[in-house]
Amino acid sequence: MSRVSVTKPAGRATALVLSTVRAAILSGELSPGEQIRQQVWADRTGVSRPPLREALEILTNEGLLVHGLNQGYFVAKFNRDEMEQLYTMRLLLEREALEEIEWPTDAQLAELENVADDIEQHARSGRPDIALQELAEFYLGIYELSPKKLIVEEVKRLWIRTAAYRSLSVDVSADPGRSGQRLHVIVDVLRARDLPRLRELLLRPTLRGRSGVAVGGHVMPSGADERRVAG
Structure with missing residues (x-):
């Protein structure tokens, strides 16, 4: 399955900043609305300002960050209405993508099984940031089975835009x-080629996200009993 990315390949230094900042967002170290202190992150990653700024621009283009003139870069923050809009768009597009799929081969099923095992392993070892990234790859890998490739690309973009809230609503370590x-x-549902059941399982987290509630100034999907696999 492909990595969750909609940007062009970056140089090594830029890629280091990208992975480090993304991990901080996914782990909850960087919260929605928090400013990215450029000198702090340059020191932390050991890179100069040009690749740092290139990485921040990439993350801004992806929708993970926002940039304010003479203010700097901040983790994207959405109010409840904006989050409802994002999840509504996700729901519409994900439903359309799942109208038909090309059923996975045995090799693809085995790869998904491996990703599921990796998610559990990283959650047990105290790396929720990696587990959450792999969780996105797991879900998006299934959406990529749809022949509606343009719609799938938009689904990916929306998953990226909601990534900053994933650590608030998904507790894979619990x-x-x-x-x-x-x-x-x-x-197993994929293996059985049960499309109605697959739609139910994949769309359930998005439906919960759409009916999110505000908690502590953030917006979080409800449904605490099933948050561990929410998207």
Whole structure:
């Protein structure tokens, strides 16, 4: 399955900043609305200002960051109405993408099984940022089975834009075994070629996100009993 990215390949220094800042956002270290202190991140990653700024521009183009003139870069923050709009767009496009899919081969099913195992392993080892990135790859890898490629690309963009809130609504570390089990159920549904059940499982997190509630100044999907596999 392909990595979750809609940008051109970056140089090594820029790629280092991209992965480090993305991990900080996915882990919750950087919260929605928080400013990116350029000198702090240049020191932390050991890179000069040009590749740092290039990385921040890439993240801004992806929708993870916003840039204010004479203010700097900030983690994208959305109010409840904006989050509802984002998840409404996701729901419409994801439903359309799942109207038909090309069923995965045995090799693709095995790859999805491996990703599910990796998510559980990283959750157990205290790396929720990696687990959350892999969780996105797992879901988007399934959407990529749709022949409606333009719609799938827009689904990816919307997943990126909502990534900053994933750490607030998804706790893969609370019960890694249960998280992994639920993902393996999705693989079993794919293996059985049960499209109605697949739609139900994949769209459930997006439906919860659409009916999100404001918590602590942020917007979080409701449904605490199933948050571990929310998107």
